Amino acid sequence: MEDIGKYISTQSYDVVLLQEVWKHENYYTIRKLVASVLPYSYYFDSGIIGTGTCIFSKVRINDVAFHHFGLNGYPHKLMHGDWFGGKGLGLGQIDFKGFNIHIFTSHYHATYNYNPIKDVYLGHRVVHGVESAQWIKLSSSSADLTIYAGDFNTEPKDIPYQIVRYVTPLCDAWVEANGVDGGETSETPSNSYTHRSSLKESPNGKRIDYIMYKSGPNIHAETISCSLPLPDRIPGKNLSYSDHEAVAAKIFLRRKDSKPMSTRDFIRLQSCKEIDVKRNVVENAKSILDNSIRNTSVMKSIYICILLICLLLLFITFVPVPEAVSRFPGGSTLVDIFLFLVRLILIVVMCYLGLMSSLFLKRERHALRSTLSTLDCILENHSPGSRQSIDTTSATSSGGIQNYSKVGVLPPIGEKIASSDSGGDVSKHSILTVEENDNQE
Template sequence: MSFFVNLVTLNCWAIAQPWPFGSKDRKERLKRLVDALEESDYDIVTLQEIWSEKDFDKISTNLAHVYPYSHYFHSGFTGSGTCILSKYMIVSTLVHRYSLNGFAHHIHRGDWFGGKVVGLAELNVKGLRVAIYTTHLHAEYNRDNDLYLPHRISQAFELAQFLDHTSRSSDFVILTGDFNIEPEDLGYHIIAKIANLEDAWLKRPSTHGSNDNGMTCDRPDNCYTNKHQLKRWPEGKRIDYIMYQSGKKHIELVECLTCLDKIPGSKLNYSDHIGLHAKFKISTG
């Protein structure tokens, strides 16, 4: 016996007013995201940077007929920004707030006020225990003078430990989110090695000459990309991930693709990031 599970993750860049650095076109982009998810065949959706719980309530209410189960992970002054929508029943949830989250006096950065977390939702997927994690680590801001690198490394270590200790009884484990870490960075290897995870993008089957390079942020084709970033990263950066671990069952990664890029019929993108989608085949026999 086997069946498929489709999952998508997206950093929505939905900073709401009255925060002084509100995201451009937030309401229109979220409305169009709801439309896209309503027409999709995703089973599980994880989102980051939904900083307003009112935005989450609107999204989950409008999509309740498609995703009857949802959860917002609370933290900090503005909320953690992370949430999950699911066609499968959410059995339990757990959240861990990272020990280091930036600096309170850096009011021009929102990381401390959001109180970055990793959220866990345990799902009942046709009788299997599936652990879905969603997280958003501290932003980098300046790679050459990264004041927050120790914070992000600490978060990566706590994330890996949290996942390792809370997933041992699960049949299948999926970690999603915006890590603000590139594949060559130490934090990436801490997460992958300690938690024993596979990177879905690297493990994807051959795409037969596809032009999809997997970059999820600061892409040259995204209308919200700061053009100064392109001087250093002309193709963009890969900082959003789906990682997975097969527990007690055989898991086959069928595909992994970027998605939720340009809004159809619009000059806008869904976010300053694009989404990442993975399809898994789960064999229970």
Template sequence: MLLKVLTLNCWGVPVAVACKLRNERMIAIGDELSKGEYDIILFQEIWDKADYELLKKKMSPSLKYSHYFYSGAIGSGLCLFSKLPILESFYHNFSLNGYAHKIHHGDWFGGKGLGMCRLKFNDIRINLYCTHLHAEYDFQDDEYAAHRVSQAFDMSQFIKLTSTQDNCDLVIVGGDFNVKPESLGCQIIQSNGQLLDSWITKVLWIYLFLVGVLPYIGGVPVAVACKLRNERMIAIGDELSKGEYDIILFQEIWDKADYELLKKKMSPSLKYSHYFYSGAIGSGLCLFSKLPILESFYHNFSLNGYAHKIHHGDWFGGKGLGMCRLKYNDIRINLYCTHLHAEYDFQDDEYAAHRVSQAFDMSQFIKLTSTPDNCDLVIVGGDFNVKPESLGCQIIQSNGQLLDSWITKKSTKSPGNGHTCDLPSNPFTGQKALKFDPDGKRIDYILYRCNKGTSITLEECNVTMGTIPDRKYPYSDHEGVAAIFNVEKTESSDGTEAIGASTIEGNINNCLTAIEKGLKKASSDCTFYTILAIMSVFLLYIISAVEVPYGLGLVRGFVLVLLTLTFGYAIWNRLILNKMEENGLINSKKDMENYLVFLQTEMKTS
């Protein structure tokens, strides 16, 4: 097969002063590339969606398939055109993206990351990646050097994790890396990603990469509330330092001092640990293990609630999915830990679309990084903040091909139905929660899957870590989930039975409905912030122009300051945060639509 690929930075900054002759150049680019000389074209700096639509209109006759990666406040600027059908798409946000106050640079507002699409030509499977790393603005004193190196390593890890020999035959990575061939960034991308430079060799291939596993797992999700936090952390550390579990997954360890306390107490029995740093206050996710941690990776969710909802706090944690690879003898394990967005209003859940997006994003990442080629056992644990029958839980299990340890267990020492949160016996449970769920609810999970050549038996699953011995209060407002697995290598095993495409298709369609509702809410919020900004300016003008009696000048000054802050708040939300939410929702929608087409094709051919 002869495959012709082009990558081009189009210099499409949507500001006339900063980008000369943009419209004329976009027309010329579309005219030239519409000739169909290339099979795949990767673009960077297509910030204005009108430019993307222009290129799409001109190039679609010769390059029928296209995809734009929506991210940040102004879009990632990344898109691709292809003669081959796009089977799946996924976007991984970099955790570091420059600075928000450097508006004249703008990288932060693009939500930069790595776009991925899967294509197929006859029997050749192609993983296609497109990116645009942070620009270098000062060649003598580069303040973004650390950010770019972080992006390069993050990018190489993601490529390595998602492009094993089991799921692709050819890997192509293109884009504006903003680094020279001899630079550290370029070297880490090529060496860690196992990639060759097409300028030197003309071909890019990916090589097999193997990682780790173990036969018994214990997952204890612990949510940290404000009450008696220090006392409870000490009790948690004391209890789990006994070494009963081989692996422990924590959520809501926001304070690093708590992590260090647990580490100090538990390290004699669980020697290895890792904290997933993210957001302004940390992800809250960490794990402890008796087995060495071979690799770690963190995938940020593109949607994480709202920055102005400070009392909720999810946005500040930079929520996502933490991944570690372990190994026990010849059994390799991919271990995932997460904490999805909380539900604060049981009657009118404003975060429903965000949580569905996170659930789909999470299931896609697990599926992409846990093929039979790189692991034997997949374990996923954490506080999902969704009930078993909810759409979020269904999409995680069906698309991720995962089983629920509470459902498949052979035995349990726990009475009841596995509820872990808002239990009536827990003194930290609020009356509002009991009104909707009098018996509590099950939102903490250990899910699992074994791949071909490995067999697994779930010997036991229990709800644990309730009331602290000799105390009147529990370890947390959640109880933990503990599972005991018996895993062995068996050549005759086909692995966990696959969940059918028709089931996944139904869940994806329901997800699309939820995302559409989220987009309508985002549009409504956009209107609200626009009106709020206009009213603030109007009142500022009126109050500034009106004469006030002597002695009320201080009051007027206070009101003017308040209105100015309100105007700034409205503009920031309208132009930046609202657009980030909208782009995140659109990107989830496009990924779901691409995957839906793939599923429908699979069902027709099967």
């Protein structure tokens, strides 16, 4: 964590977003090291072991909020551990030179099996994507610039990513600057934390860390550049800064010198972007959720069957022990201790199975159905019969530009936003720079 903090302190970032900072001590360490360049910070504290997400900013963070995702793994998956983390959507609001900027960060549930058929957490990440898309869309319609950065644990070909990009909708900074190729951030061949076996499936790694953004009403934004800035190794060490690569973006931002568009018309205009793609993504997401709901029913039946078997075994332990056993010295005592332990284990397992079949699976099923209803609403409102014509002339620029803002052009007066995911002693970074200039044409 010290190396991460030292690296950030030598850069001219304006905002840094971190994920997987599970320990408060690590957060305090980084905060101390970057205090001279990023004096404002906030840690999103939620869940059993915390969210692991936090914000560091050069300018004051005016407001913060956190939305806990409705689903986040299973409590019995102890080796995965995602259920114990308060995964969700962190939000911070800052003002920069009169621009209202909303900054979101998330860390989605990890993928432990890249086979979609065997990936039991795919439905959970779809829930993450839908909740993120809806929260960003509904809470940032009036923001001049909206940034969403973090570790989504999903590739561009996957539905959770496509939901965030097309349903919200948001621009992918890497795609805007470099096209669809490249940008791999996880399990890359040059990273010291990459297992060689993982390169068999993806020799170049996977792109699962992103900086996404959208401009607000009467604002124009575009990507100037997007890169992976971290060196392969920490200076003087044979270790990478993180098990993921950093993502750095510079975004051009200016106000449109044209007929102002109302927030209502802007929202309607945004909802009409790439409708056919959006409908296809929503349909695919619904299929995943339907399959996940069916799986909860199957798992409930399995849990109940195992529960009945355990109950039967518990009854068997109360069958009188043959007298022949009690004839051995201490035999009766040993049998009683053994049966007590067996009964205790069976009772604990039965309680767990009862909770899973009645409470946890019910909660999961309700969360999946709620998300499915949200997708139905989106699909209904974007069906061909519901399309409405919108006058988009107010979005057209007309000549001169005044008081424009540049993102990532002039380092001395800029505001930079960085997102980082640090797992244990490693961290991931997404970096954005915002700068302003006054100019007239």
